[in-house]
Amino acid sequence: MNAAARKPKTAATGPAPAGKVAARQAPRVPAAKAAKPAGTRARAELPEADAVPLPVETVIDAERPAYWDEACADLMKRDRILRKMIPTYGPAHLVSRGDPFITLARAIVGQQISVKAAQAVWDRLAALCPRLTPAQFLKAGVADLAGCGLSKRKAEYITDLAQHFKSGSVHVDEWASMDDEAVIAELIQIRGIGRWTAEMFLMFNLMRPNVLPLDDVGLINAISANYFSGEPVTRSEAREVAANWEPWRTVATWYMWRSLDPLPVTY
Secondary structure (H helix, E strand, O other), rough: OHHOOOOOOOOOOOOOOOOOOOOOOOOOOOOOOOOOOOOOOOOOHHHHOOOOOOOOOOOOOOOOOHHHHHHHHHHHOOOOHHHHHHHOOOOOOOOOOOOOHHHHHHHOOOOOOHHHHHHHHHHHHHHOOOOOOOHHHHHHHHHHHOOOOHHHHHHHHHHHHHHHHHHHHOOOHHHHOHHHHHHHHOOOOOOOOOOOHHHHHHHOOOOOOOOOOOOEEEEEEEEHHHHHHOOOOOOOHHHHHOOOOOOOHHHHHHHHHHHHHOOOOOO
């Protein structure tokens, strides 16, 4: 079939999108679920896009993003897939950990390793640096961080991240008022952080409502499974489907992930 001529199996018609999160998290893209073209995970230009989220911690009294209910209602009017999908997951919703440094450090730890291995490394890091502050990570140094199970490169990435935070060379207090692309441009100057990690930060820390992480394998697989009967999709096709989700692409993406793995993701 000519890819340019393909249409999602349930193209939108007319103007036709949630409490506490689970205490564990499976990989976002289980190998047995959703058709995936060979070699999809091998993205040389953005290896951190293969990051695996660390296990979810229970978030007590987690607040719903202010826009969540409006976004869900709007998406359910616009999109027949989301109209059926969103009620399935009840009150579950996007949850933010809140601390920018920890969010980014956890994202680096989880890159390209299993959930179990990532959690084991994070637990050792937390034992070494119990306050989980940039100053503690810098004091520990690359060798001790690597001794927790990080590769030398990841240990260097985290110390570089800590240095950026400690020196004030990143404008942490201004991120909330900066637009998405400005935040991404600043974050990708830090070693070990590419666009995918920056987009995860926008979604899970700043809770921006309209992020579309096209480098995320889980999102592409979910669009394939839900809109193209499992056929591989291009980034252009995924972007076309997601055009109907604006200005709530973060919310739609979160539900796409849930369609592959019902356990919520956090960073």
